[in-house]
Amino acid sequence: MTKATISLKLNGIARSVDVEPNDVLVDVLRDKLGVKSPKVGCDRGDCGTCTVLLNGRTVRSCLVLAVEADGSEVVTLEGISKDGPTKLQKAFVERSSFQCGFCAPGMVLSATELLQNNPHPHREEIQEAIAGNLCRCTGYSPIIEAIEAVSRK
Amino acid sequence: MPITTEFAYHKPKDLAEASALLARYQGRAMPLAGGTDLILWLKEGLKAPEAVIDIKGIPELWHLDVKGGSLAIGARVTFTELIESELVKERFPVLWEASRTVASCGVRNRATLAGNLCAAVPSLDGAPALLVYDACVRTRGPAEEREIPMSEWFTGPKRTALLPEELVAAVELPLPAKKTAGCYVKLGRYQGEDLAQVGLAVLAEAGGTWKLAFCAVGPVAKRAERIESLLNGKKLSDALIAKAKALVAQEISPITDIRASKEYRLHMAAVMLERGLKTAAARLAGKGPAYGASLI
Numbered sequence: 132m133t134k135a136t137i138s139l140k141l142n143g144i145a146r147s148v149d150v151e152p153n154d155v156l157v158d159v160l161r162d163k164l165g166v167k168s169p170k171v172g173c174d175r176g177d178c179g180t181c182t183v184l185l186n187g188r189t190v191r192s193c194l195v196l197a198v199e200a201d202g203s204e205v206v207t208l209e210g211i212s213k214d215g216p217t218k219l220q221k222a223f224v225e226r227s228s229f230q231c232g233f234c235a236p237g238m239v240l241s242a243t244e245l246l247q248n249n250p251h252p253h254r255e256e257i258q259e260a261i262a263g264n265l266c267r268c269t270g271y272s273p274i275i276e277a278i279e280a281v282s283r284k
Numbered sequence: 285m286p287i288t289t290e291f292a293y294h295k296p297k298d299l300a301e302a303s304a305l306l307a308r309y310q311g312r313a314m315p316l317a318g319g320t321d322l323i324l325w326l327k328e329g330l331k332a333p334e335a336v337i338d339i340k341g342i343p344e345l346w347h348l349d350v351k352g353g354s355l356a357i358g359a360r361v362t363f364t365e366l367i368e369s370e371l372v373k374e375r376f377p378v379l380w381e382a383s384r385t386v387a388s389c390g391v392r393n394r395a396t397l398a399g400n401l402c403a404a405v406p407s408l409d410g411a412p413a414l415l416v417y418d419a420c421v422r423t424r425g426p427a428e429e430r431e432i433p434m435s436e437w438f439t440g441p442k443r444t445a446l447l448p449e450e451l452v453a454a455v456e457l458p459l460p461a462k463k464t465a466g467c468y469v470k471l472g473r474y475q476g477e478d479l480a481q482v483g484l485a486v487l488a489e490a491g492g493t494w495k496l497a498f499c500a501v502g503p504v505a506k507r508a509e510r511i512e513s514l515l516n517g518k519k520l521s522d523a524l525i526a527k528a529k530a531l532v533a534q535e536i537s538p539i540t541d542i543r544a545s546k547e548y549r550l551h552m553a554a555v556m557l558e559r560g561l562k563t564a565a566a567r568l569a570g571k572g573p574a575y576g577a578s579l580i
Binding site: 151185188190266 | 481
């Protein structure tokens, strides 16, 4: 295999890294670029814990080759809260929306994408937007309610 | 899980270069679009190509527009792009409705309709709508282009008419000549991110012609031609719907698996047929639930 050097904008900063063609994006983000919010849960695109924004849209970074991200903009949870927690994150905190927190990065990024495209979604749209982000602690209600609270503002 | 298979990665800039690469690897390379199936297969060792050919750098495969009386959907077009297209929503609302039920938002942002057709699992949501709209798949091989009707595309579970050195260039849907309305009814274990236990697309044409296609209830997605023949030219009534439901068992051959039993699928397919026919008829008459509303 031929090693490639890829360049990407990660959370606003230009980064370059050497990757093999079979390196997966989530592993490169965590192990080579030191970004730890995307996690490997199911490792097959079902659970949402590896969610990142790739060119502004949520993707499952466990199903993207790192080399595919060459020239792209990648934003992780760390990148959306550089200036402190966002309104959405504050709403999650106020309602204690998370318990263990493993699903939180994916939930926050999925809800962020939803509210960017649709600032006032109804409940069904919220549920659809976070479907595919599995939470085993909360039963989803406090997560949905926090997103609803922000969408009413 | 790291990918243990080693392969070369190519990102051609046009179709000719992609075709030349596929020919060079003599069937031992695979096209990569959204990757939501392929990357998983690589992780699980189900596929071990010598090379992956990333088609996302080919502008010829990005188009989503009407040309010569057909909607052409390039192989790189994602389900999210279909859902966000007014053209698709207005002209092919059954495809629009079906696209919204595919996996989750984060998968739809990446997964393509063409990739869904190439994965060819029996439960694929993309196929029933394409079957009722009489779509075809345009492929590009080293020597020639081919146009394969949807009815001949699937050759078995996870098998298609695509040859090893070919790639899908586009999916084409002829613009309906008459007024049409329809629906995609999907049964899953829950709302949101699940594969279909049964999927049914219904298309009603002004003048009393019906087109129906099922997925997840047989080795391949296919039209329900016996039911179509029964319905064509007749006025929809409760008695006619009962006759149509009685034919369901002849049209489909579901199996019992982790998601549903054969008996449950057979029963629900008939229930969904009734709802689908009534919804399509109501929408054709300018009534009925808006496209995208849950029909289950």
